[in-house]
Amino acid sequence: DTEVTQTPKHLVMGMTNKKSLKCEQHMGHRAMYWYKQKAKKPPELMFVYSYEKLSINESVPSRFSPECPNSSLLNLHLHALQPEDSALYLCASSQEAWGNNEQFFGPGTRLTVL
Amino acid sequence: GENVEQHPSTLSVQEGDSAVIKCTYSDSASNYFPWYKQELGKGPQLIIDIRSNVGEKKDQRIAVTLNKTAKHFSLHITETQPEDSAVYFCAALYSGGGADGLTFGKGTHLIIQP
Numbered sequence: 001d002t003e004v005t006q007t008p009k010h011l012v013m014g015m016t017n018k019k020s021l022k023c024e025q026h027m028g029h030r031a032m033y034w035y036k037q038k039a040k041k042p043p044e045l046m047f048v049y050s051y052e053k054l055s056i057n058e059s060v061p062s063r064f065s066p067e068c069p070n071s072s073l074l075n076l077h078l079h080a081l082q083p084e085d086s087a088l089y090l091c092a093s094s095q096e097a098w099g100n101n102e103q104f105f106g107p108g109t110r111l112t113v114l
Numbered sequence: 115g116e117n118v119e120q121h122p123s124t125l126s127v128q129e130g131d132s133a134v135i136k137c138t139y140s141d142s143a144s145n146y147f148p149w150y151k152q153e154l155g156k157g158p159q160l161i162i163d164i165r166s167n168v169g170e171k172k173d174q175r176i177a178v179t180l181n182k183t184a185k186h187f188s189l190h191i192t193e194t195q196p197e198d199s200a201v202y203f204c205a206a207l208y209s210g211g212g213a214d215g216l217t218f219g220k221g222t223h224l225i226i227q228p
Contacts (some may be wrong), residue, residue: 031213042203043158047118052169053214090157095215101146101209103216105157 004106006091011109012112015081020111023091031096032074033103034064037088043105047075050096081113117143118206123200132192135222137204138186146209147187148180148216151199161202165209166202177200191224199226 004025013019019059021033031050038095048056049068063085064078088108094101117140127133129188139147145166164187165170166177175194178188190199201223205216206226 004158033213033215035215040221042218042221043216044218048213048215050213056215058215096213101207101213102160102163104160105150105169107157 004091004093004104006089006106006109008109009107010110010112012114014114015079015083017081018077018079020078021076021089021091021111023076023106024072024091025106027093027095027104027105028071028073028086028094029104030071032068032095033092033094034074034076035092035105037108039087039088041107043090047059047076078111081111083113086111086113116121116144116208116217117205118217118219120204120222122222123220124223125152126224126225126227129194131194132189133189133191133198135189135202135204137177137187137188137206137219138184139217140156140185141208142182142185142208143208144206146207147180148205148207149176149189150203150205150218152203152221154200158203170181176187178189194224194226196228199224 007022025081034046035073052068068074090108091106092103094103120137148163152158177190201221204219
């Protein structure tokens with residue numbers, strides 16, 4: 001299995017809702033990432049997990065809360081989002097070994113905040 | 115932090131011709147340079163990468179060159195086909211300091227004219 005899967009594919013939520021995005025990989029990768037991509041822009045890093053521990057938080061607002069329950073799963077919990085948070089949320093994974101940082105991306109979750 | 119510049123933002127070529135996309139980076143410590151292809155509605159797909167100990171790498175119709183002194187790298191696609199139409203992103207990363215996020219260029223919309 002050489003892919004990163006993400007669910008749901010699309011999500012529409014109100015500003016008072018709580019929802020979660022899910023990412024899964026079965027490649028034995030020990031680093032997992034959340035990126036945010038606005039329309040016609042490049043992906044921007046949000047969080048990095050290394051060996052299930054949060055290693056990088058790019059000053060993301062607390063309304064985004066990541067979680068890594070095990071080495072194969074990565075969640076992003078959403079609460080009290082704003083319309084400007086509407087974007088494509090991408091998950092990626094890599095082996096987390098020195099000199100081997102190929103990052104493989106999932107298809108993304110298209111989030112719309114009303 | 116790293117800054118990656120990418121040109122052109124849009125590139126239109128005739129089917130069968132070659133396409134070249136150029137990127138420059140600012141951080142001389144960066145040593146890993148991947149290229150991603152993103153089709154509409156999909157996540158970025160890694161198509162080729164190069165490390166700083168190599169000057170050129172080729173995979174069928176795709177090649178990447180790296181000039182460490184000038185801090186620039188380029189993607190070359192030969193014999194372009196309609197399925198090459200997509201947005202291409204270059205990226206840079208220091209590989210060796212643990213898991214870290216990619217810094218992307220702004221992207222190039224490649225259009226293959228039939």
